[in-house]
Amino acid sequence: MLTFVQNPNFLCSLLVVVIAWCIHRFRITPQPPPNSPPIVPGGLPWIGFAYRFIFKRHDLLQECRAKYGPIFKVPIAGTYCTVVSSPTAIAAVITKSPRTLQSLNDRAVRTITGVAPHRVSTIASLLQHHVFGIISAKMSKRAMGSFFVGMSQNLSKRLDHLVPLGTHSQVQFSLRDLIMENFYQISAPTFFGTNVPDVYSEFIHLDNHIFQLLNDIPFIRRGAYHASERLVKAFIPYVQQASVGDGDIYVEGASVPLMDSLQQLMKAGISTEEIARIFVAVTWGFHSNIIHTLIDACAYLASDPIACRSLTKHVRSVITKRWTDLDTFLKEEPLILDDPEFAILDSLLQETLRVVSVASSGRKVLRDTAIPREDGTLYWIRKGEFVLADVAALHNDPEIYPNPEKFRLDRFLNVEVSYSARSVKNLVPWGGGPFVCKGREYAEYIFKAWFIQLLLKYDVSMPSGYKPSLCQNISPTIARLAGNPHIILQRPTP
Ligand code: HEM
Numbered sequence: 001m002l003t004f005v006q007n008p009n010f011l012c013s014l015l016v017v018v019i020a021w022c023i024h025r026f027r028i029t030p031q032p033p034p035n036s037p038p039i040v041p042g043g044l045p046w047i048g049f050a051y052r053f054i055f056k057r058h059d060l061l062q063e064c065r066a067k068y069g070p071i072f073k074v075p076i077a078g079t080y081c082t083v084v085s086s087p088t089a090i091a092a093v094i095t096k097s098p099r100t101l102q103s104l105n106d107r108a109v110r111t112i113t114g115v116a117p118h119r120v121s122t123i124a125s126l127l128q129h130h131v132f133g134i135i136s137a138k139m140s141k142r143a144m145g146s147f148f149v150g151m152s153q154n155l156s157k158r159l160d161h162l163v164p165l166g167t168h169s170q171v172q173f174s175l176r177d178l179i180m181e182n183f184y185q186i187s188a189p190t191f192f193g194t195n196v197p198d199v200y201s202e203f204i205h206l207d208n209h210i211f212q213l214l215n216d217i218p219f220i221r222r223g224a225y226h227a228s229e230r231l232v233k234a235f236i237p238y239v240q241q242a243s244v245g246d247g248d249i250y251v252e253g254a255s256v257p258l259m260d261s262l263q264q265l266m267k268a269g270i271s272t273e274e275i276a277r278i279f280v281a282v283t284w285g286f287h288s289n290i291i292h293t294l295i296d297a298c299a300y301l302a303s304d305p306i307a308c309r310s311l312t313k314h315v316r317s318v319i320t321k322r323w324t325d326l327d328t329f330l331k332e333e334p335l336i337l338d339d340p341e342f343a344i345l346d347s348l349l350q351e352t353l354r355v356v357s358v359a360s361s362g363r364k365v366l367r368d369t370a371i372p373r374e375d376g377t378l379y380w381i382r383k384g385e386f387v388l389a390d391v392a393a394l395h396n397d398p399e400i401y402p403n404p405e406k407f408r409l410d411r412f413l414n415v416e417v418s419y420s421a422r423s424v425k426n427l428v429p430w431g432g433g434p435f436v437c438k439g440r441e442y443a444e445y446i447f448k449a450w451f452i453q454l455l456l457k458y459d460v461s462m463p464s465g466y467k468p469s470l471c472q473n474i475s476p477t478i479a480r481l482a483g484n485p486h487i488i489l490q491r492p493t494p
């Protein structure tokens with residue numbers, strides 16, 4: 001024992017531990033500057049709450065909100081992140097000018113595309129100022145008709161193949177595989193055209209590890225990194241094929257937003273490999289949030305037999321009364337999905353997003369700025385710090401949403417009953433202001449189209465007793481469903 005204690009390595013380690021403990025224990029708690037949000041005390045010297053902020057974010061934010069209210073500052077790695085979750089403060093954060101609060105898109109571009117560090121800001125700015133504008137214009141309600149009808153028809157064919165016609169027994173599927181594969185396989189060719197590389201399994205791999213990649217976590221990000229590099233390799237020949245000399249491009253069967261974006265990127269002199277890298281990020285961005293929203297929505301709906309049966313009945317009666325059959329309905333322009341008869345599907349989407357959104361809209365503070373509190377007074381946040389909108393906390397505030405833990409299909413349907421629920425400031429799953437989601441209208445429409453078709457074609461259920469639960473800590477934007485539940489499809493008896 002004595003020799004062990006006399007060992008100099010052991011003594012050194014002990015000393016380090018004791019010093020670290022002393023710093024931690026007796027460190028003067030930082031006094032917040034005047035008008036600063038309360039600073040969450042504790043945390044390790046300098047590191048602060050970095051570990052929990054990355055790996056247990058949802059739990060950490062919930063605890064801090066309970067103690068310090070809807071606006072507080074978390075010390076992280078030598079700086080601060082102010083977390084806001086009241087409607088007014090979130091609205092202020094997301095609508096401020098990019099010169100005051102800048103999105104963290106640079107970081108996302110660096111981690112997902114893997115372009116060379118000196119190219120990150122050029123490419124992020126090109127995406128921000130050109131490509132996102134194209135997506136928002138060419139995938140808007142009015143513009144998406146060019147590809148939406150074909151896409152819905154292809155979705156219909158795919159869903160038909162799941163259970164052979166004439167089979168009336170129940171067939172089980174992994175909910176995740178069912179949605180991922182069927183959604184991805186109709187959506188990727190819709191955007192990229194018939195020559196899109198077949199990279200479904202790499203996409204899954206990337207999506208499963210996106211948290212590690214986005215957070216740039218050494219060692220464990222390797223899996224995602226390799227998947228992403230394989231995707232890049234597969235997209236390079238696709239991009240090469242697209243240029244047909246003289247700066248012209250042609251991509252067989254591709255959508256307008258894709259061709260326009262490609263044109264812009266080529267005009268700006270972005271290399272083939274870099275475009276392939278951007279396309280990998282775009283592939284993930286186009287699919288992942290929608291796929292996980294669909295998975296979560298199916299799980300919540302199908303595990304509630306009463307809600308599921310009533311929605312199924314409603315959809316079937318609307319389609320048969322107004323269009324006789326699905327094929328006639330599928331020829332309609334996408335704007336038809338705004339029909340009041342489908343408002344219950346908007347409610348399904350909003351209720352899903354209310355429950356599954358996680359803290360998002362992270363911003364870097366470029367200039368000192370004020371954040372309003374509910375009582376009208378101001379908190380100040382400083383240049384060099386960060387801000388995060390904890391929309392999950394807002395969406396689960398019982399003052400705004402009674403019984404927030406309950407999933408209610410019609411929560412957003414009845415204006416009189418839930419007036420506060422319909423205030424735009426109280427439901428913010430798409431962010432807002434200059435960095436608002438550019439695929440929002442498309443996501444809304446494809447979500448509704450998916451459920452109309454699925455419920456028309458199948459009686460849908462989950463194994464009895466199944467209750468959905470979410471992994472909120474390690475999901476970007478949309479909380480992922482825990483476990484791998486099965487969904488049961490059965491062709492309706494005529
Ligand atoms: C249910 C599906 C989706 C949800 C919940 C969602 C949500 C979001 C959120 C929360 C943001 C960040 C906003 C902010 O920083 O304030 C965002 C940004 C963005 N989204 Fe979506 N999104 C979805 C689907 C899509 C789709 C399908 C596309 C493309 C077709 C898309 C394109 C974008 C783009 C380009 C941005 C960056 C906007 C910018 O920084 O200017 N999103 N989305």
Ligand SMILES: *[C@@H]1O[C@H](CO)[C@@H](O)[C@H](O)[C@H]1NC(C)=O
Pocket residue numbers: 147149150151154186189190191194253
């Ligand atoms: C639908 O599928 C067909 C055949 O697979 C394909 O040629 C067509 O481009 C697809 N349409 C869309 C909009 O994806």
